[in-house]
Structures are given as C-alpha cells and as structure tokens.
Amino acid sequence: MTSLLELHNLTKAFFGIAAVKDVSLSINAGETLGLIGQNGAGKSTLVNIVGGVVHSDSGHMTLSEQPYTPRIPADAQHAGVAFIHQELNLFTNLTIAENIFISNFPRMGVLRTIDRAKIKALTGELLASVGLDIPSDTYVERISPGERQLVEIAKALYQDASLIIFDEPTTSLTARETERLFAIMGQLRAQGKAIVYISHILGDVQKLSDQIAVMRDGELVACEPASALTIKRMISLMVGRSIEQLYPKRTTSPTTDPLLTAKNISASGIVEDISFTLHKGEVLGLFGLMGSGRTELARMIFGADQFESGEIVVEGELVRKPSPRSSIHNKIAFVTENRREEGLLMSIDIANNISLVSLPEFARSMLQVIDQRQMFDSARETANTLQLKSGDIRQQPVKSLSGGNQQKVVIAKWLLSRPSIFIMDEPTRGIDVGAKYEIYTIIDRLAAEGSGVLIISSELEELIGMCDRILVMSRGEIYGEFTREQFQDERILRAAFREQDLPMMSVHDGQAKRD
Amino acid sequence: MSILDDRLSSAHALSQRQATKPRSGSPIRRAIQDFLLSDYFVLYLTLFFFITAAIFFPSLRNPGNIANQLQNMWPLLAVAIGQTFVLILGGIDLSVGATMGITSVVGAIVMAQTLDPSFFDRSPLWGTLMRPEGGVLAGSEWAVPVGVVVMLVTGTLIGFLNGYAITRFNLAPFMVTLVTSTFFAAFALWLTQSRNISGLPEAFLNLGKGDILSIYLGPKLTSDIARRDILSFITYPFVISVGLAFISQFLLSRTVFGRQMFSIGTNRRASEISGVPGKSVITRVYMFSGFCAAVASIMYSGRIGFGQPSLGGGNLLLDVIGAAVIGGTSLFGGKGSVRGTFFGVAFFVLLSNILNAMQLSPFVIDAVKGVIILLAALIDITRTRLINREQRV
Numbered sequence: 001m002t003s004l005l006e007l008h009n010l011t012k013a014f015f016g017i018a019a020v021k022d023v024s025l026s027i028n029a030g031e032t033l034g035l036i037g038q039n040g041a042g043k044s045t046l047v048n049i050v051g052g053v054v055h056s057d058s059g060h061m062t063l064s065e066q067p068y069t070p071r072i073p074a075d076a077q078h079a080g081v082a083f084i085h086q087e088l089n090l091f092t093n094l095t096i097a098e099n100i101f102i103s104n105f106p107r108m109g110v111l112r113t114i115d116r117a118k119i120k121a122l123t124g125e126l127l128a129s130v131g132l133d134i135p136s137d138t139y140v141e142r143i144s145p146g147e148r149q150l151v152e153i154a155k156a157l158y159q160d161a162s163l164i165i166f167d168e169p170t171t172s173l174t175a176r177e178t179e180r181l182f183a184i185m186g187q188l189r190a191q192g193k194a195i196v197y198i199s200h201i202l203g204d205v206q207k208l209s210d211q212i213a214v215m216r217d218g219e220l221v222a223c224e225p226a227s228a229l230t231i232k233r234m235i236s237l238m239v240g241r242s243i244e245q246l247y248p249k250r251t252t253s254p255t256t257d258p259l260l261t262a263k264n265i266s267a268s269g270i271v272e273d274i275s276f277t278l279h280k281g282e283v284l285g286l287f288g289l290m291g292s293g294r295t296e297l298a299r300m301i302f303g304a305d306q307f308e309s310g311e312i313v314v315e316g317e318l319v320r321k322p323s324p325r326s327s328i329h330n331k332i333a334f335v336t337e338n339r340r341e342e343g344l345l346m347s348i349d350i351a352n353n354i355s356l357v358s359l360p361e362f363a364r365s366m367l368q369v370i371d372q373r374q375m376f377d378s379a380r381e382t383a384n385t386l387q388l389k390s391g392d393i394r395q396q397p398v399k400s401l402s403g404g405n406q407q408k409v410v411i412a413k414w415l416l417s418r419p420s421i422f423i424m425d426e427p428t429r430g431i432d433v434g435a436k437y438e439i440y441t442i443i444d445r446l447a448a449e450g451s452g453v454l455i456i457s458s459e460l461e462e463l464i465g466m467c468d469r470i471l472v473m474s475r476g477e478i479y480g481e482f483t484r485e486q487f488q489d490e491r492i493l494r495a496a497f498r499e500q501d502l503p504m505m506s507v508h509d510g511q512a513k514r515d
Numbered sequence: 516m517s518i519l520d521d522r523l524s525s526a527h528a529l530s531q532r533q534a535t536k537p538r539s540g541s542p543i544r545r546a547i548q549d550f551l552l553s554d555y556f557v558l559y560l561t562l563f564f565f566i567t568a569a570i571f572f573p574s575l576r577n578p579g580n581i582a583n584q585l586q587n588m589w590p591l592l593a594v595a596i597g598q599t600f601v602l603i604l605g606g607i608d609l610s611v612g613a614t615m616g617i618t619s620v621v622g623a624i625v626m627a628q629t630l631d632p633s634f635f636d637r638s639p640l641w642g643t644l645m646r647p648e649g650g651v652l653a654g655s656e657w658a659v660p661v662g663v664v665v666m667l668v669t670g671t672l673i674g675f676l677n678g679y680a681i682t683r684f685n686l687a688p689f690m691v692t693l694v695t696s697t698f699f700a701a702f703a704l705w706l707t708q709s710r711n712i713s714g715l716p717e718a719f720l721n722l723g724k725g726d727i728l729s730i731y732l733g734p735k736l737t738s739d740i741a742r743r744d745i746l747s748f749i750t751y752p753f754v755i756s757v758g759l760a761f762i763s764q765f766l767l768s769r770t771v772f773g774r775q776m777f778s779i780g781t782n783r784r785a786s787e788i789s790g791v792p793g794k795s796v797i798t799r800v801y802m803f804s805g806f807c808a809a810v811a812s813i814m815y816s817g818r819i820g821f822g823q824p825s826l827g828g829g830n831l832l833l834d835v836i837g838a839a840v841i842g843g844t845s846l847f848g849g850k851g852s853v854r855g856t857f858f859g860v861a862f863f864v865l866l867s868n869i870l871n872a873m874q875l876s877p878f879v880i881d882a883v884k885g886v887i888i889l890l891a892a893l894i895d896i897t898r899t900r901l902i903n904r905e906q907r908v
Contacts, residue, residue, distance in 0.1 A: 093884055098763050104815075302788075324789070325792065328789075337690075341782075342782075342784050342785050343785055344782070345781040345785060345849075346781070346782070347781055347850075348778070355774075356778055356786070356791070357789045357790055359771045360776055361535050363771045368771040369769050369771045370770060371770060372769070452810050
C-alpha cells in the first residue's frame with residue numbers, strides 16, 4: 001500500500017495559541033482514518049490545512065508523493081481532496097445538478113452553452129452511485145440534510161476526489177440516513193478512496209476506521225489500528241486521563257414548585273395541544289425525532305416564534321405576548337441549536353458576545369453609557385467559570401474559537417443574565433466528551449441553585465444521564481412522559497416512534513388518525 | 516471534578532504561551548499586511564497623495580487653499596457620520612441628499628427676510644407661509660433658533676419615516692430610502708418652484724462660515740487686512756462637526772445603543788434572540804442619519820447663503836458613501852468607525868482639491884472619483900480577507 005497523503009510536522013497557531021503542533025501523519029489509499037479529539041484539540045484546523053482553508057505556519061505535505069501546498073480550497077479540490085463539512089456548503093437555491101457541476105459545467109456547441117442533457121445524465125449516474133433516488137432538477141432547499149450530504153458526496157465523486165474528508169457528517173442525520181452514509185463510505189473505501197472521518201461518536205469511528213488518530217491540545221497523541229483501541233481508551237487518550245463516567249452525579253432532587261407552565265400550546269401543522277410544567281430545581285428532557293416539533297416548541301415558549309393558541313405561565317404570572325425580550329425579562333434563557341445563525345456574533349469579540357443579553361445592566365445614566373470595566377470583568381468571570389479556552393476576550397473574535405468553546409460563549413452569555421429558567425436546544429451538539437461533561441456539570445449546578453432546565457436533545461443517552469423527567473414528542477404532540485425510575489431507552493425510543501402501547505401517557509388521537 | 520482542574524491548568528498553560536505570536540509570511544509581506552490593516556491606513560494614504568501632489572501643483576500648498584479645504588470637510592463629515600451609522604447597521608440611506616435639500620428649503624421658509632414675488636408667486640405656499648415680507652418668522656429674533664430646530668426636526672422625521680417603513684413592513688432599506696429621496700427632492704422643488712430662497716439672516720449664515728479663530732499670515736503693521744488674507748481656522752462648522760463626531764464616536768463605542776447597532780449589523784437574528792430591540796434600534800439609527808443630514812444642511816445653507824432645493828443633489832451621495840467605505844465601514848454591516856469616516860472625508864475633499872488643481876474637467880473628476888471608490892471597495896475586501904486569514908475562517 002502506498003501513502004496517499006503525508007503530513008510532516010505541521011504547526012499552526014491562532015492568537016498565539018497553538019491549534020496544531022508538530023503533527024505528522026499519513027493516510028493510505030483505500031483506507032479510512034478516524035480523527036478524534038476534544039473540541040479545540042485541533043482536528044478541524046488540521047483538516048482545514050489539508051483543505052487549503054488555512055495555511056500552516058510550518059511543516060509540509062505531500063499528496064501522491066508530490067509536494068502539496070494548497071493555497072485556497074480550489075487548489076485542494078483540483079488536487080483531488082474533497083471536503084464534506086459539518087455545515088453543508090450547497091447552494092439551496094440551485095438544483096442538485098447545478099450544485100454538482102457548479103465549478104465545471106459541461107459545455108457544448110460553438111456558443112459553449114451549458115449541456116443540460118449531459119448534466120442530467122451524469123447527475124443521474126452520480127446520484128445512483130450514492131443511492132439517492134431523487135430527480136436531478138430538484139432544488140436543494142427541498143431535500144433533507146441527509147440527502148444534501150449525499151449530494152455533497154456525489155459532487156466529490158464527480159470531481160474525482162482521491163481523498164474525502166468528512167467533518168462530523170452525522171450530526172444532522174437521522175439514524176437511517178446515517179446507516180446509508182456509512183454504507184456509501186464503505187463503497188468508497190472499496191473503490192480505493194482514502195477517507196478521513198471526524199466524529200465525536202466514538203462507536204461509529206471505531207466501526208468505520210482502519211486507523212484512528214487521537215489529538216489532544218493540538219498534538220497527535222496516538223495513531224493506532226482501530227482494532228487495538230477500545231472506546232474507553234480512546235476517551236482516556238482524548239482527555240489525557242481515564243474518566244470513569246460520562247455524566248456527573250446529580251446533586252439535588254427537583255422540587256414541586258412550578259416555574260414554567262405551558263398550557264395547550266398549538267400552532268397548526270407544527271405543535272398540537274402541548275401542556276407541561278417545569279419545576280424549580282428540575283432538569284426536564286424533551287426527546288423527539290427530527291421534525292417532531294421539539295425545536296419549534298422551544299422557540300414558541302421563548303417567544304422567538306408565534307403560536308396560535310394556548311398559554312404560558314412563568315412563576316404564576318401569565319405571559320401576555322411572549323417575545324425574546326419579555327422572556328429575558330422573565331429570566332428565561334435560550335441556547336439555540338444553531339449557534340452560528342442564532343447564537344453568536346461570529347466576527348465580534350468574545351467579551352461583547354458574552355455581554356450582549358445583559359448590556360442594559362451595565363448601562364449607567366440616561367445616556368445608557370456602558371460601564372466598560374464592569375462589563376469586561378463580568379464577562380471574564382463568566383468565561384472563567386466555564387473554563388473557556390481563549391486568548392484576550394476583548395480582542396479575539398468568536399469565529400476563531402473551536403465549536404465547544406463557541407458553545408461555552410453562548411452559555412456564558414445567558415449565565416451572565418442570571419436566568420431562573422434555561423431552555424437548551426441540543427446543548428452538546430458537536431461537542432467533545434470533556435466539554436460535554438463540563439456542560440452537564442453546569443446544568444447540574446443550575447438545577448442545584450433552584451433553576452429549571454429544559455433540555456432538548458436527540459441523544460437519548462444524555463437525557464437519561466442528566467434528566468429528572470423526560471417528555472417524548474412525536475409529530476407535534478407530547479406522546480409520553482417518563483420519570484427517572486421509568487427511564488429505559490428502548491421504551492422511550494418506542495414512544496418517539498409511536499410503536500408502543502402507552503400505559504401512562506396522555507395520548508392525543510387527533511394527529512394519529514391523520515397518518 | 517478533577518477533569519475541570521485538569522482543563523483549567525492546560526488553559527492556563529496555553530495563555531502563557533501567548534507571548535510568542537507566530538505569524539505567517541516574510542517580514543516585508545508582514546509589514547505590508549500591518550500597513551493595510553492599520554486603522555490609520557487611509558490617513559497615511561491621504562497625506563501621501565496630498566504631499567506628492569503638492570510638489571507638482573504649488574496652488575495646493577497655498578495656506579488659503581488648505582484653510583478652504585478644511586471648511587469643505589465639515590458639512591460632508593456630518594452627513595457621512597450619519598451614513599456610517601446606517602452602514603454599520605447593515606442598511607443604507609440613499610435619502611440623505613434629498614433630506615438636505617428639503618430641510619434647507621424648510622429652514623429658509625421659516626427664516627427668509629424677503630421673498631421675491633416674481634420668483635415665488637406660483638409656489639403652493641405663496642400667500643400663507645411665504646409672503647413678500649419674507650418667511651414665517653421673518654425679522655423675528657426667534658427666526659434663527661426656530662429655523663434651526665425646524666430643520667433638525669424635519670431631518671429627524673424623514674429618518675423616522677425611513678426607519679418605520681423599513682422595520683414595520685420589512686422593506687429593503689435601499690428601496691425605502693430611494694423612494695423617500697425621490698419624493699422629498701421633488702417636494703422641495705415643488706415648494707420653491709425650483710428657485711433658491713435668499714435673504715437668510717446673518718446669524719444663520721454664521722453657522723455656515725462664521726469664524727471663531729482665524730489666522731493672518733501677511734506682513735505685520737498693515738492696518739486693514741483684506742478678508743481673503745484672513746484664514747479661517749476654527750469656524751462654527753468646525754465646532755459643530757467635530758462636536759458631532761465626538762458625540763457619535765461616544766455613542767458608537769460606549770453606549771448600549773452603539774453596541775446594539777454593531778450586533779444587529781453583524782447578526783440580526785442572534786441579536787433579537789438575545790433581547791436586542793431590533794426595530795427600535797434600526798429606527799433610531801435612521802432618525803440619527805436624518806438628523807446628521809439636517810446638520811449638514813444647516814452648514815451648507817449658511818455657507819451658500821440661501822435655501823436650496825437641490826442642495827444634496829449631484830454626486831453628494833457618492834461622496835458620502837465613498838467616504839464612509841474608504842474609511843473602513845463595511846457595506847455588509849457590523850464594521851465601521853467615526854474616525855475612519857473622518858479620514859475618508861479628508862481623503863475625498865483633498866482628492867477633489869487635487870483633481871481641481873490639475874485643472875481636469877468636471878467629467879474627468881467624477882470618473883476618477885468613481886474609480887477611487889471602486890479601489891476603496893477592493894481594498895476593503897482585501898483587508899477583510901487578510902483579517903480573516905489571521906483569525907481563521
């Protein structure tokens with residue numbers, strides 16, 4: 001076997017903090033390399049260097065034994081390196097075919113017009129090879145995240161990539177889509193493509209990879225055959241020591257004082273007749289499959305979206321017209337599921353991101369002049385509480401942080417406003433084991449201090465690990481409720497899929513009949 | 516909990532490593548990058564151009580010319596500051612020129628001391644607000660203060676109209692302000708039947724050109740000094756514009772309003788979820804832009820000595836947006852400063868001055884200005900890319 005890509009002593013620093021330190025690695029054709037590490041360990045930076053997105057400060061690379069120095073992503077593409085990003089890079093306003101051929105449309109005739117017929121035929125073949133049965137002229141905005149991923153792969157195939165990098169490809173996929181993706185990755189590998197697979201789901205990495213490279217604090221700490229690594233050992237390599245448990249022990253039990261009550265919340269086609277109560281000191285989980293309405297419900301409760309009927313009562317007071325501002329006034333925090341779009345001001349410094357919600361609190365006098373020192377001190381204190389890894393918080397823009405640290409900034413922003421109700425939508429999405437543990441610890445502490453926490457997650461295991469009670473949503477309704485002693489993943493999953501006779505749950509038949 | 520301790524110590528170790536700051540590229544390349552990224556880049560560029568040009572065109576070095584150029588800067592600075600605010604928000608205000616025209620006319624209607632019937636008898640206001648004896652408050656000691664306040668209120672109201680239409684109906688800012696611009700430009704012409712209104716009180720003219728501190732560089736012992744030999748240095752417009760600049764910079768960098776502007780310009784959805792009152796901030800920014808246009812209108816009207824319906828016409832809008840963009844304000848929102856705009860205005864005024872000194876035709880001058888703005892936009896993109904490369908994408 002020959003080495004396809006070799007990395008020699010790559011180093012890269014941002015704001016004086018080394019993101020990648022002296023990493024040497026090689027990948028063979030027809031092999032899958034799993035790349036794991038905590039957030040901020042340098043995985044993304046490393047593959048970004050390979051993809052031509054960032055430039056290393058020192059070190060060099062070879063591709064098929066030729067020197068390889070991609071200056072821009074297009075260089076990498078021409079050299080046969082394809083990148084399937086966590087956030088997909090398709091033009092949603094174009095069709096599948098147009099997306100695949102965007103950088104190189106087949107032409108015909110004297111006028112060099114686009115050869116639509118050829119595109120259609122080629123796209124059909126490509127889509128078939130990734131097992132996607134959708135007309136090639138479908139607009140990308142109309143297909144699901146999983147299908148979009150397959151389109152990205154088809155695009156990589158068209159560009160005849162010899163190395164395909166997958167960065168957290170399964171975060172927005174359903175279980176079935178994930179299975180299909182893995183099958184296709186297996187085919188690609190059999191065709192002799194080299195694959196780099198980055199994921200936090202260690203079981204998947206172990207199943208898919210030939211070799212597994214572990215990074216920690218920018219350094220490559222291990223690169224071993226997958227068969228030689230257990231998940232436990234992977235975790236201890238990532239964290240730098242062995243950890244016994246993934247979830248902290250909950251320190252307190254919930255009270256029975258209601259904090260937030262939703263009564264009969266409905267919005268046609270989205271959620272139907274939702275009622276529940278969140279108590280002081282309680283961690284309440286909201287589980288559901290994609291499209292079950294869980295995120296939409298959270299947004300309505302916070303006031304980011306409107307609902308048609310129903311009531312929200314916070315600490316005994318009816319909220320007239322929920323809006324983000326009224327919710328913040330009522331001490332509700334909302335960690336959104338997509339931190340780039342709705343959580344952060346990516347190009348602005350960390351301190352100003354952290355202080356955004358609480359800005360009015362730092363205002364002095366009629367003119368609303370900000371007490372800068374107090375603002376920075378508070379921001380720094382909150383950042384320290386959450387162990388944020390960063391340079392100067394007044395200088396460093398949020399976009400230069402790793403995903404986990406970005407999430408900490410979002411949480412810090414809300415912590416600073418001292419809320420009593422936390423709504424967290426996928427609080428640990430795309431976050432590594434260590435950072436997850438820290439976030440769970442924060443959640444436990446919030447509950448211990450008397451706050452109520454509503455966690456929305458598609459990772460059932462984390463809800464079982466952290467919650468006092470779990471509500472299951474399915475097709476816009478609450479379809480089941482489980483208390484801690486009833487926690488059993490199979491039962492909860494069956495409720496989510498509506499494949500269960502439901503002994504103790506309030507079942508609403510209206511929706512069920514429709515399907 | 517020991518995991519947390521572990522991580523804390525590694526974070527500490529990382530922060531200690533910050534002292535060494537590796538950067539990409541050769542020393543020369545790095546120096547060029549630093550220069551391009553400097554806040555004072557435009558100022559250096561302006562001084563470089565001017566000094567180079569002054570070698571070839573002695574008229575530029577004339578103290579009278581320099582004093583005159585300074586006076587050209589102040590009204591432009593006022594209106595460009597308002598535009599900077601709007602651009603930081605991610606919007607654009609195309610109505611500043613028309614706002615200046617209509618406020619100039621409205622102010623003159625309040626203050627004019629005589630009105631020529633042969634000019635204005637066809638105006639819709641003739642016989643009511645406009646009479647042969649002058650405007651509404653002709654001759655009154657309140658004419659100037661009321662006139663100024665009316666002008667400022669008019670400008671602010673037009674801004675409110677823009678902001679309200681944009682936030683209430685979710686219309687595109689360029690569309691709304693283009694419509695208000697067309698409407699008020701036409702309205703000003705209709706009110707005056709396309710005539711300038713002269714006969715403004717002396718006290719008002721002072722706001723446009725009155726000296727506070729002047730310099731005389733001629734021979735000593737001359738008893739009567741010709742007016743043209745006295746070089747205005749600190750004038751009322753200087754005080755007004757610089758005052759406005761300081762207040763604006765303070766608003767921008769030190770107040771909740773300023774931070775919220777930047778946050779909306781960067782990401783409106785995230786800002787609103789974080790409780791930033793988006794609609795209110797946006798409306799206030801457009802009001803501020805209208806206010807700044809009115810301030811500029813006061814200075815221009817006082818300087819030329821009459822109410823002019825076409826005051827903000829021609830290429831003023833290009834100068835205003837160009838000055839802001841050259842000063843580093845991004846057309847995509849979230850980035851900009853009053854200091855940068857100040858440099859941008861200086862750049863534009865001196866550029867016009869140089870082009871005039873070269874005795875080029877007005878057509879060539881406008882063409883060159885257009886090219887310069889394009890170059891400025893290109894430099895802005897290059898700067899942004901360099902910054903991004905420094906910070907990772």
